[in-house]
Amino acid sequence: MFPNKRMQGMIGKKIHIEMKGERTVLEGVLKSVDDYLNLHLSAANELYNSEKKRLLGSVVVRGNNIVLIHPLNE
Amino acid sequence: MFPNKRMQGMIGKKIHIEMKGERTVLEGVLKSVDDYLNLHLSAANELYNSEKKRLLGSVVVRGNNIVLIHPLNE
Amino acid sequence: MFPNKRMQGMIGKKIHIEMKGERTVLEGVLKSVDDYLNLHLSAANELYNSEKKRLLGSVVVRGNNIVLIHPLNE
């Protein structure tokens, strides 16, 4: 399964995203993803040391600044 | 809704943008967005610790240096 | 107005550019801009703490390392 097909399979599920830069870990429900791995998340939270730090709600994430993504509770 | 469609829906609204690098948080009214998530904002401010630090006015933001975007007051 | 259209409208004007990395703030007259936001500036200066630090003259700036751009004296 191609990486973007793999991402399509996570739509509607809760995912964990690690970003480049100091502000870094996000979790939320994947609403959509495009070919650049740009993401639209709902109910997104920023995490710090594995704890929820800040509610972001509906967020668009720029794909090129993502390091890795994995599904939660799979 | 695709990430860029989601962005189209924020045109005319006030948005919050987190950038890569040390200077980082911007808020302003989204005037336009292209496929690379390059943004044109009006009435943009730079924030520091959630406070307005500097009025930038009309700003063009390079999409690849954006980490995340969410609407304000939604 | 699309972000690149907005940039076209700044040609011939003095602009302020913030770059990624430690060397960061440039000001100069925008001579041309392409679809990647690569810029050709004339009479460019590097600024440090809002003061002119170094005259660069005619400069080509790589678009993907730009964080934001705004016109001066508008």
Add this chain to the structure above:
Amino acid sequence: MFPNKRMQGMIGKKIHIEMKGERTVLEGVLKSVDDYLNLHLSAANELYNSEKKRLLGSVVVRGNNIVLIHPLNE
């Protein structure tokens, strides 16, 4: 053999990946790879000082944040 052909030859094998940024070394079984070197890994672990630090499981890795990749046990 082209770099992406070389990657195709690693499908099904255990690979070692070094990423940009502070969180950095991953190992896992390569499930798929696309033209941007985006990867889908299974049984992925994050390593720290050559020791397994965290089980990530099924992971999508963004190609542009990869520094280098080599096969394990070849």
Add this chain to the structure above:
Amino acid sequence: MFPNKRMQGMIGKKIHIEMKGERTVLEGVLKSVDDYLNLHLSAANELYNSEKKRLLGSVVVRGNNIVLIHPLNE
């Protein structure tokens, strides 16, 4: 003159290049440039505090890691 046209006009001339990252300032004769601002330089030197630090000779420089370029002795 478009940014890449501006670069074409520097072929055969000595240029100054500032790169992203800690190793940063290069000078050399521009042999060729492509649409991504990838450069081929001859007689390239790395500079540190405006002094020549290391002779690199013939070098290929990756365009996306360039911050800015300007001609020397113009």
Add this chain to the structure above:
Amino acid sequence: MFPNKRMQGMIGKKIHIEMKGERTVLEGVLKSVDDYLNLHLSAANELYNSEKKRLLGSVVVRGNNIVLIHPLNE
């Protein structure tokens, strides 16, 4: 000679590569290169302070994280 043509001329030769990020200097024999400057190296070593630090063997290097490349022993 275009930058990618210049790279083609290094195939089969030993090259020196400087990367973005903290882990940084590689040397190895260039097996192949594509339009993005993604490289396939054999007999690659990581260097630290100009000394061989770690044998990597067969490695794929992501082009966008390369700062510069030059041939060895030319």
